[in-house]
Amino acid sequence: MSIIFYNSHDIFIKHANREKLKEIPGGEMFSLYFKVFSQNITAVDRTNTITTPLDVSVLPHLQMPQFKSFTSTFEEICDNRAQELMFYAKKTGRKLAVMYSGGIDSTLILCALLKNCSEHDIKSNVVVLLSNASIRENPNFFYNYVIKKFNCVSSFRYTHFLGNDNYVFVSGENGDQLFGSQVVSAFTQDRPFADVFKNINNMEGELINWMYKTTFKFNEPQYTKQHIEQLFFIFKKIVDAAPVKLDTVYKFFWWINFTTKWHSVYVRPLPFSKNLNTIKFEENYTTFYCTKEFQLWAMNNHDSFIKDTPDTAKYVSKDYIFKYNKDLEYLKKPKIGSLWRMFRQKNIPFTLDQNLKANYNYPDNTMYNYSNDFMEIK
Amino acid sequence: MLDVAQVEEYYSSQVKYFFKRSKYASLNMASMRHPYLIKDEADRLLAVAENPMSVNALADITCIPTYSFFIDPTTNYNNVIELNKAWQWKVDLDTKSWVVDLNFKSIEHLAKCILVNQKIVLLDLIHDTIETYRRDFTDQLAGMDSVYMLKYLEAKEILEQNIKTDTLLKYPMVSGYADTVNISLQESARLIMLQHEDATAFLAESENLRIRFTNIIRKETNLQKLAGILEDFNTENVNYSFL
Numbered sequence: 001m002s003i004i005f006y007n008s009h010d011i012f013i014k015h016a017n018r019e020k021l022k023e024i025p026g027g028e029m030f031s032l033y034f035k036v037f038s039q040n041i042t043a044v045d046r047t048n049t050i051t052t053p054l055d056v057s058v059l060p061h062l063q064m065p066q067f068k069s070f071t072s073t074f075e076e077i078c079d080n081r082a083q084e085l086m087f088y089a090k091k092t093g094r095k096l097a098v099m100y101s102g103g104i105d106s107t108l109i110l111c112a113l114l115k116n117c118s119e120h121d122i123k124s125n126v127v128v129l130l131s132n133a134s135i136r137e138n139p140n141f142f143y144n145y146v147i148k149k150f151n152c153v154s155s156f157r158y159t160h161f162l163g164n165d166n167y168v169f170v171s172g173e174n175g176d177q178l179f180g181s182q183v184v185s186a187f188t189q190d191r192p193f194a195d196v197f198k199n200i201n202n203m204e205g206e207l208i209n210w211m212y213k214t215t216f217k218f219n220e221p222q223y224t225k226q227h228i229e230q231l232f233f234i235f236k237k238i239v240d241a242a243p244v245k246l247d248t249v250y251k252f253f254w255w256i257n258f259t260t261k262w263h264s265v266y267v268r269p270l271p272f273s274k275n276l277n278t279i280k281f282e283e284n285y286t287t288f289y290c291t292k293e294f295q296l297w298a299m300n301n302h303d304s305f306i307k308d309t310p311d312t313a314k315y316v317s318k319d320y321i322f323k324y325n326k327d328l329e330y331l332k333k334p335k336i337g338s339l340w341r342m343f344r345q346k347n348i349p350f351t352l353d354q355n356l357k358a359n360y361n362y363p364d365n366t367m368y369n370y371s372n373d374f375m376e377i378k
Numbered sequence: 379m380l381d382v383a384q385v386e387e388y389y390s391s392q393v394k395y396f397f398k399r400s401k402y403a404s405l406n407m408a409s410m411r412h413p414y415l416i417k418d419e420a421d422r423l424l425a426v427a428e429n430p431m432s433v434n435a436l437a438d439i440t441c442i443p444t445y446s447f448f449i450d451p452t453t454n455y456n457n458v459i460e461l462n463k464a465w466q467w468k469v470d471l472d473t474k475s476w477v478v479d480l481n482f483k484s485i486e487h488l489a490k491c492i493l494v495n496q497k498i499v500l501l502d503l504i505h506d507t508i509e510t511y512r513r514d515f516t517d518q519l520a521g522m523d524s525v526y527m528l529k530y531l532e533a534k535e536i537l538e539q540n541i542k543t544d545t546l547l548k549y550p551m552v553s554g555y556a557d558t559v560n561i562s563l564q565e566s567a568r569l570i571m572l573q574h575e576d577a578t579a580f581l582a583e584s585e586n587l588r589i590r591f592t593n594i595i596r597k598e599t600n601l602q603k604l605a606g607i608l609e610d611f612n613t614e615n616v617n618y619s620f621l
Contacts, residue, residue, distance in 0.1 A: 009617050016606045039620040131576050147565045152572050156579030268621075340619035344511075345583040347614045 002057040003359075003367060005267045005352040009039045011054075011363060020362045026053045026374030032223065032231055035215045037183060037256070040343075042264040049241040049259075050234055051372040054363060057354055061282055062263045062290065067243035070296035074304075074316045075323075077293045082112035085288075089125050089168050094284065097167040099158060100130040100146065101338045102137025104317050105175030109288045110141075111324040114149060122149055127167070129155040133338035140327050158342060163275025165284050173265040174289035178298045179305045179314045181257035184250060186214070193310055196250040200239070203249050208232045230377045237373075244299050251302055258298065266290055271348035276356045380482045388485055389463070392492055395601050397499045397608070402458050415444045416498060421469035423447075423476065424491055425498035426461055429509075432501035435592045441494060448475045461499075465491035493601050500604050504591055504611055508584050511615070515577055526574070529555070533570035536563060587614065 010017060011024075012031040021027045030053045033043055044056040046064040089096045098113075100106045113122060128150040135142045146152065162169045176182065184196055187210055195203070212228040239246050239255050246255050266287055270279060279285050298305075306313045311332065318331050349358035351367065380388075403426055414427040419440050427433045433443045447467075459467060465488070468479035482488040509516075532549040535541070544553040544563055556566035591611050598604065 007618075009613060009620070013617075014609065014613060016609050040618055130572075132573060143559055143561060147561060147569050152568065154572060154575040154579050156576060156583065340621055343619040343621070345587045345615055346618065348618060 001353045001355070002055045003351045003353050003363075004057055004059060004263075004356075005042050005270060006054055006056065006363065007271070007348055007350050008034050008041055008043065010350060013039050017362060023365075024053050024363070025368055025370055026372045026377070029227065029231065029377040030372075030374040032211075032215050032220070032228070035218045035220070036211050036231075037261070040268065041261055042267055043260045044263050045238055046259050046262055047238060047241060049238045051369050053369055053372050053374055055367050055369050056263070058263050059266070059281060062266055064259065064262075065292045065295050065299075067299055068296065070293070070300045072293060072297065074297055074301075075320055077291075077297055078108060078112045078320055079116050080293070081288060081291060082109070082116040085168065085170060085286075086113065086117045086121055086125065090121070092168075092283075094166055094168050096126045097158075097161045097164075097169045098126060098128050099155060099169070099171040100128045100134055101155075101172065102130070102134035102142070103172065103338075104314050104321065105172030105289065106134075107138055107141055107321050107330075108175075108317050109170065109172055110146065110150070111321050112288075114145065115324055119149065123151070126150055127161075128152050129158050129161060131155045131338060131341060133341055137338055138330060140330060141325060144327075145325065155342060158269070159272050159274050159346075162269060162273040162285060163277075163279035165278050165280075167284060169285045171269065171287050172289070173268075173287040174262060174294070175287075175314075175317070177258050177262050177265060178289055178294055179254070179317070180250060181253035183253050183257070185310065187249070187253070188310070194308070196253075197248050197308070199247055200249055200252045204232070204236075207249065207252075227377055231374075234373050234377075244302060246302070250306065254302065254305065258295075267352070269342075270356065271352055271358065272343065272346055276352075276358060279356055380480075380485065380488065382480050384485070385480050385482060385488060388488055389492070392489075392601060393462075395605065396462060396496060397503065397604070399461060399499055399502075401460060401462070403461050415447060415464075416441050416494065417444050417469075418442070418491070418494075421471075422479070422491065423464045423467040424494040425464050426459070427498045428502045429505040431505055432498050435501050435596060436494060436497060449477075462495060464495055489601070493599070496601060496604055497595050497598070500595055500608055501592065503608060504588070504595075507611075507615060508588050512581065512584055515581060525551070526577075529570045530574045533567035533574070536567040537571060587611075 012021060012027065012034050021031065024030075030043075034041060037043070042056060043052055044058055045052065046058055046062070085096055096113075098106070098109055100110060110128065113126060128146060130142075130146070130152055131154060134155065158169075161167050187207075188196060191206075195206070200207075208225070208229050211232060212225050215223055215228065235252075235256055238259055239252050242255050246252060270276070270285075273279060304316055307315060322328070322331060349360045350362055351359045353359065414430045414433045416424050416427065416433045416436060418424055419442065424441060425433075430443075437443050466478050466480060467476045469475070470477045470479075482491075529551040532552045536544075536549060536552055541549075542562075542564060547553060549563070552566050552570060553563060555570065556563050559566070559569075561569070591607065594607055594610075595604070598607065
């Protein structure tokens with residue numbers, strides 16, 4: 001049975017498993033993906049342009065939608081999503097349990113609910129899960145709206161809300177993948193931000209150099225620049241096959257994120273759940289942004305992700321929030337981030353299969369892809 | 379009995395599995411920061427810990443916490459000991475002071491001493507890490523523990539009894555907080571309960587992690603596997619949060 005989640009840190013990064021990693025075809029080269037993008041990703045290409053070393057099934061509702069022209073505005077999609085979630089919760093006798101970090105994506109969810117649902121429905125049918133860090137991330141919104149309008153519980157309890165059939169667990173995951181990639185800030189750490197708007201074809205050398213330096217930081221001297229170059233062209237293959245024109249470095253990173261991390265962010269909270277047996281995708285667990293409509297909006301509006309400076313990222317989401325709360329101060333605030341706290345101090349399995357059965361052993365050959373692009377790197 | 383060369387040879391063969399730490403410590407109550415010692419049933423010193431919880435974690439009938447290290451003033455020893463070789467020291471029953479004694483019954487006996495010694499280092503590392511992570515909640519102004527507890531008790535009563543106004547200032551903590559951040563008494567109470575719940579859950583997680591790893595270390599019998607336990611601990615403690 002193929003898997004829907006794998007613990008990339010323990011499989012591809014952890015020192016104690018170095019010898020076992022050699023048994024996965026292309027596994028050592030694939031481990032560089034996690035050093036460039038992030039250590040905890042169930043990476044799988046939704047476009048099927050490339051194949052990765054582990055046999056991962058993308059959940060049916062997370063498959064890449066067929067590209068087509070799409071004219072709904074971002075605001076319309078957000079409004080519809082909030083209405084649809086509330087309608088579904090009431091119809092099925094569940095409450096919405098919304099993970100709130102105080103960041104843009106989850107603040108937008110609460111604004112969409114406040115804008116589109118009655119005060120009574122919100123009080124009766126919504127529980128917001130948040131932490132002290134969420135309050136610090138966006139204090140104005142917390143004191144003006146969250147504590148006044150919503151029932152609140154600590155987000156440390158998410159492990160027990162997720163999969164509890166009395167709730168529809170809703171997170172702001174997939175929001176980041178609609179607008180870009182966190183790798184952009186790493187790439188621009190030592191260079192002008194304007195470089196991300198340069199033409200990708202003129203920046204290939206720069207990107208390869210950056211990837212080489214990034215992996216070198218992990219003390220991996222066995223990988224040469226030639227290895228990294230081949231790795232880069234695997235990613236480039238995904239971008240070249242895109243149904244939309246992706247001409248800048250920013251869009252290059254966005255598309256890699258959109259195609260290879262979309263599935264991952266949806267499944268990443270699952271292994272922490274204490275109710276694995278009762279999780280039902282899109283019945284008692286969803287993300288606000290995982291719908292086909294949001295994806296088609298992104299594919300049709302990739303010039304609307306950012307203006308010319310980093311603080312303008314996700315400006316359409318910020319505009320939506322601002323229209324509701326009129327808080328100029330928040331628009332200028334840098335991201336702090338609090339989700340990482342939720343994934344600390346816990347242990348998780350190596351893999352989850354399609355029936356959400358947890359496996360606590362290192363993946364064996366029944367999970368390998370014996371023909372994958374990373375085996376070709378020499 | 380092993381001879382000195384056998385002891386040295388075995389010790390050297392095991393050093394590659396050791397954790398890094400400061401090599402020497404002065405076991406002088408005045409100069410050493412935390413002289414928490416653990417000895418075996420035959421009064422042989424096994425390890426010196428920086429955290430008393432490390433000693434307590436291994437305490438049983440064969441590993442006994444102790445807090446004194448007396449050296450016979452008539453001997454030539456100074457009171458500086460090599461931490462990884464703490465097991466060289468044993469209580470001399472005649473003088474009731476600690477002396478260097480390399481008489482080990484067997485390699486197994488020496489191996490057991492070295493294992494306990496390194497378990498203590500590992501426990502110290504884990505306790506240090508947990509302590510650092512808990513500082514959000516533990517490094518506070520004097521009296522904060524009482525402030526938080528009073529806030530919690532007031533908030534609990536307000537919510538249980540559905541009190542909407544505090545006309546005679548029966549709840550100074552919750553009322554004061556409501557005024558300070560410009561929210562109602564009920565909202566203030568709900569916010570305090572939320573923060574209490576958040577802190578409790580956070581502390582519970584770190585406490586569960588501490589207990590789980592203490593048990594793993596306690597049961598381990600193989601010195602070579604201790605480094606792997608530390609990697610597992612670091613992974614669970616922080617590495618899954620690199621998103």
